[in-house]
Amino acid sequence: MTPTTTRTIRERVASDAVAAADPALIEARGIGKRYGAVRALDDVTVAIRRGEILGLLGENGAGKTTLMNVLGGMTAPDAGAVLIEGRPVRIGTPRDALRLGIGTVYQHFALVPTLTVLENARLGVGGPLARTPGAVERRLAEVGRQLGMDVPPGAVVGHLSLGQRQRVEIARALVRGARVLLLDEPTSALSPPEVDGLMATLRELRARGVAVVLITHKLGEALRLCDRVVVLRQGRVAGDLDADILDGDSTVAERRVVDLMFGGSGVAAPPPTSGVPADARAALAVRGLVVRGDGGDAAIRGLDLAVRAGEVFGIAGVDGNGQTELADAIAGQRAPSAGTIAVDGVEIAGRGVGAAATAGVGYVTGDRIGEGSVAAASVAENLALKEVGSGGEGSRFWLDRRGMERRARAAIERFAIRAPGPATPIGRLSGGNVQKVLLARELARVPPLLVCHQPTHGLDARTARDVLTALRAHADGGRAVLVISSELDDLLAIADRIGVLVDGRLAATVARVDVDADAIGRLMVGGHVSAPDRRPA
């Protein structure tokens, strides 16, 4: 998977020729944007040519999304200008951006879930496309053919898989005549085969002369796909890597990008694991577990699992194979329809959150914002949230405000949470910092079993490492940790054993020492290729 093998010489020559004939299709020049005291963007200049895929890399908060929002008309910059084919343009609203041929595919998508694909494509369409009856429908079919899209125009978007929704978004942008396509973290919701499909689509668009901007924090993908990479750090352009470096040795290119992203400090690998004796006490024993998903079908179908004290057990798998249901069942948030869940010998299946917590389960949800935190409440209040229902120390009536603040300060310091203070509403923090707060909340209770779903989703490399290190340390202290993640690299870094979850069962369980990443990858997708996407709409 080195960049040279995935990009043919012919493609490179073709895009070079286009580039020479036609310099910048769109240029952001000297863009500045501040939010209060934070400089999200500071004098950023980036130019994108026709038929070029530009990777925009950077850790969380580096300004990637802000820059995209400026180009897409969602955010008005404080300084600088946007030029299209050398002429300055005003992009005050998303409508302006669309009219200028700038299409955006947002990370969490901008489709109306209750409407059909065609209705979504019609949304906000103006000009000749709107005046001609059936024009949108014909264009959509045409674009669909070009991209090899498999989604019927009458399908309701809420029933589509995330991969399909993304293809709808891309098709819709092209229907509206996008010459520039901005994609924010497009691979974060996709399975490996879908990622390959997306890459093929983007290469096709490049061949048609579309300028593609790919925002990502996944290095490997950027290096495989992009003609050029711009790295942002703390709102400034930290560096620019062109084809000569990208097409060279991939480890060299990778190191260069990491250096630029983190200012040369690099990212150290998490500490190695200590072996767990095979006869260690089972902290979690799950037998014959059956759990229904939101749709009513069984999402976990007869799962057996044992996690030993002192061990990190990783559950790998493509999203939608029962991960959420498994985590919910162990955390007591979802009653299984069959099977047993014993934590340190105490049966908790179907007994609710309180019973699970009492038995020693700590749970960090994969849904940080919706389920894990109350956005408007402060960091201190969110840290105390799980004690409100189940006692804790002190008065049963009054909140122990001083103690809450003290504990919040300790958590902020211990986990290097970037927050102005304990009183800051958690909704103002970045995803990575919210995750650290949630983790701190669980670790403070020192649970004998910690369940963590998607611990590093959307986190930059450094924060991800901090989180993984904390999980590993928890296990090394003699507790059990169950990590459910679609990021195989995370599991390979910290897990003692890895189970592959396919269609609600563990397809295989392997010790990390004799793990074969490719084999796990194949297992992950093997049981899923033909299965319908079971993610709730």
Add this chain to the structure above:
Amino acid sequence: MTDLPVADFLSALLGSGLLLAVPLLLAALGEAFAERAGLLNLGIEGMMLGGAFAGFAVALETGRIAAGVAAGAALGVALGSGFGLLTIWLRVDQVLTGLAITILGSGLTGFLYRDLYGGQNRPLPTTAARLDLPVLTDVPVVGRALFGQPLLVYLAWAAVPIAALVLGRTRFGLAVRAVGEAPFAADAAGIGVAQTRFAAILIGGAAAGLGGAFLAVVDVRTFTDNMTLGQGFLALALTMLGRWRPWRILAGALLFGMLRSLETGLPILGMDVRPEFVGMLPYLGLLAALVVLARRAAMPAALGVPYERGRR
């Protein structure tokens, strides 16, 4: 009165039921637009009362029913634009704004009525024009009820397919549904979220004002304090019961109208029931229907949620 011919009785029952359903139908149709666009208008009651009073006053002064009806709709538009300005652009809480309009509408119309007209019962001298189709009105039972109603009744009925068509088949309707479900997606697609919502609340206001004016000018032909009897809130329930779809809303409104016509119908039959109990029936009926039918109603996802670009 027990020797009243059954056919005549049924005809009267049906006719008054259809008439009584109109204000509720109009208000709920308008609210369907507002809610589809993401605006929860708790001010319908106040807008209806405002429309009722304005309609009554203008009809009394000009002697023209049509002028009164137009005045009621105009006041509804004015109140709707007030609601829109406050909630969409100034981001005042929708619930608070709506309740304020309702309280204001109730208090102010009562005060003005007493102040201007001495609080005495002042019936309108004129009656609204009726459709009177010669042959059809002679059809037993349903003839007069269906073909001899005031013209505005037919306008209200016509509003049902029109509303369904606009919501389902037009670009504006699509925009309304989009801003109520996913305003961010609508914005990203180049739809003016604020403008679309504002247009929807103007429709809602106009419809509520029209409903109120109908009640005062066409049906009762006078104004009394709080004469809407909570129909504004009933319209809110009906909108949800009808799942924001005009035809279902029509069905609910007709059910309500029929139950209300029993209020006068049952005593005529000589049935010995307390009028308070019969008066409660339409509300009970709608409540029961809500419990049974609206439990699984999927509200517009962004109902009551203000939208600000760049803040999700």
